[in-house]
Amino acid sequence: MLWIGWGVAVVAAGxxxxxxxxxxxxxxxxxxxxxAKIEAEDALEALRGEQTAQADANAALLAxxxxxxxxxxxxxxHLDGVGTQLADYRGRVRQFDAAVQYCLQPVEMIFGADxxxxxxxxxxxxxxxxxxxxxxxxxxxxxxxxxTDALERGLDALQVLSGHxxxxxxxxxxxxxxxxxxxxxxxxxxxxxxxx
Numbered sequence: 001m002l003w004i005g006w007g008v009a010v011v012a013a014g015x016x017x018x019x020x021x022x023x024x025x026x027x028x029x030x031x032x033x034x035x036a037k038i039e040a041e042d043a044l045e046a047l048r049g050e051q052t053a054q055a056d057a058n059a060a061l062l063a064x065x066x067x068x069x070x071x072x073x074x075x076x077x078h079l080d081g082v083g084t085q086l087a088d089y090r091g092r093v094r095q096f097d098a099a100v101q102y103c104l105q106p107v108e109m110i111f112g113a114d115x116x117x118x119x120x121x122x123x124x125x126x127x128x129x130x131x132x133x134x135x136x137x138x139x140x141x142x143x144x145x146x147x148t149d150a151l152e153r154g155l156d157a158l159q160v161l162s163g164h165x166x167x168x169x170x171x172x173x174x175x176x177x178x179x180x181x182x183x184x185x186x187x188x189x190x191x192x193x194x195x196x
Contacts, residue, residue, distance in 0.1 A: 064168040
C-alpha cells in the first residue's frame, strides 16, 4: 500500500509540475498579449493624433482657400481692367502716330507748289494739327495714363494673398510635424514685391 501512496504522490507531483508549467506559459502568453494590446493602443492613439492633425490642416486649408478667393478675384478683375486699359492706350498711340504721319504728308507738296496747292496745303496742315492735338489730348486723358496707381491696387491684393499663403504654410508645417516644417518653410512663398 505504501508503494501506491508513493505512486500517487509521484503522479500528483508530475501533474502539479505540468500545471505549474502551463501556468507559467499562460502568464508569459498573457504578458505578450498585454504588450501587444499596449502597442495597438499606442498605434491607435498615434493614428487618432494624425487624423486630428490632418483635420486641423484640412480646416486651415479650407479657411485659407476662403480668405484667398476674394483677393484673388480682385487681382484677376484688376488685371483684366489693366489689360483693357492697355489695349485702349495702344489704340490711342496708334491714332497719335497716324495723326503725326498725316501731318508729315504735305511736306512733299511744298516744293514746286502754286497758290492753289499752297492754300490746299495750309488747309491740310490746319486739319492735321487739329487731329494731332485731338489724338494727343485723347492719349493724355487715357485711363492708363491718368491712373497713377493702376498697378498699386493689384499689388495690395497680392500682399494680402501673400500673407494668407504664409499663414497657410505655417499652419501646414505645424500640423505636419517638426520633420516637415523645414520643407514647408522652404516652400513658403516670398512676400509680394513692393509697389512700383
